[in-house]
Amino acid sequence: MNKYRSKILLVYTGGTIGMIKDYETGALKAFNFDELLNRIPELSHLDCEIQTVSFETPMDSSNMNPEHWIRIADIIEDSYSDFDGFVVLHGSDTMSYTASAMSFMLENLGKPVIFTGSQLPIGDIRTDAKENLITSIEIASLRKNGRPVIQEVCLYFEYKLYRGNRTTKISADHFQAFASLNFPPLAESGVHLKVNEDQLLRSGRKKFKVHRDLDPSIALVKLFPGINKTAVRAMVMTDDIKAVVIETYGAGNAPTDQWFSDLVKEAVSSGKFLVNVTQCSGGSVMMGHYETSSHLKKAGVISGKNITTEAALTKLMYLLGSGVGPKVFRTIFETSLRGEMD
Known part of the structure; x- marks a missing residue:
């Protein structure tokens, strides 16, 4: 009997992680996520199937607003029954806002929605993008007793998985750009991937529901x-x-x-x-x-x-x-x- 392979949808909204440097000109250009496996061959070793979808016009997260949050929620709802987990690539500046909003918009979430990004572009020599992306996908693929281990909106950055609505961006320069000072990490990545299961949310079997009505007044x-x-x-x-x-x-x-x-x-x-x-x-x-x-x-x-x-x-x-x-x-x-x- 074949081992179950998780299906993960990678959602690219924009941000540094989606850029690659042209070493001849020094300019940054958008990364084609259809070539993901060619650029990051390590992903082929993960026991999952990865599909990608991008915003029509990838954006800097400084321009993110509730209309874009609804767009992300729509993508997740439309694909919810077809995938086991979702990894959302997002600029780091407003990632905590989007992850927090998504936690309230996605009620009775029974699958992982993991936000990640990077401080350096994916093609940079010292980039943090590869580790953040690979581990986010690996965590989104985790299953136990036939169900996803993570069933909430999270944020993964620099070896730590946090509850999304507990995070704040603390640094514009360091790879450890986020902190969750009032709640412990849900998982930590080292030689082994350690999940703090006692801290995880569980939705039970309640019906998944998306809330789109946001009032920014x-x-x-x-x-x-x-x-x-x-x-x-x-x-x-x-x-x-x-x-x-x-x-x-x-x-x-x-x-x-x-x-x-x-x-x-x-x-x-x-x-x-x-x-x-x-x-x-x-x-x-x-x-x-x-x-x-x-x-x-x-x-x-x-x-x-x-x-x-x-x-x-x-x-x-x-x-x-x-x-x-x-x-x-x-x-x-x-x-x-x-x-x-x-």
């Missing part, structure tokens, strides 16, 4: 010493803004100036959803732990707990697009839906 306010009323009001009280993520200090602390407290109360009273996340790389919001956060809690600000800014923003888009009512909005946001917070 949100704003992000990063507090800093000296921030003024005019700037905060302009971002928080704009009519078209329905929700605001406030990046506070430390464990969720903010100025206790009267103007700031009054503005927060006014925004919440007007029906806007305000979410408190820490601007620290790691750690959690604990509103009420200090006096400088008690006024936010009393005003009805939502606790982001230890969620990343990327996940907070995309979760708001998802909840607003889903039409979640004001009476349950806070409760649902403060509840972990895809393993995005503790």
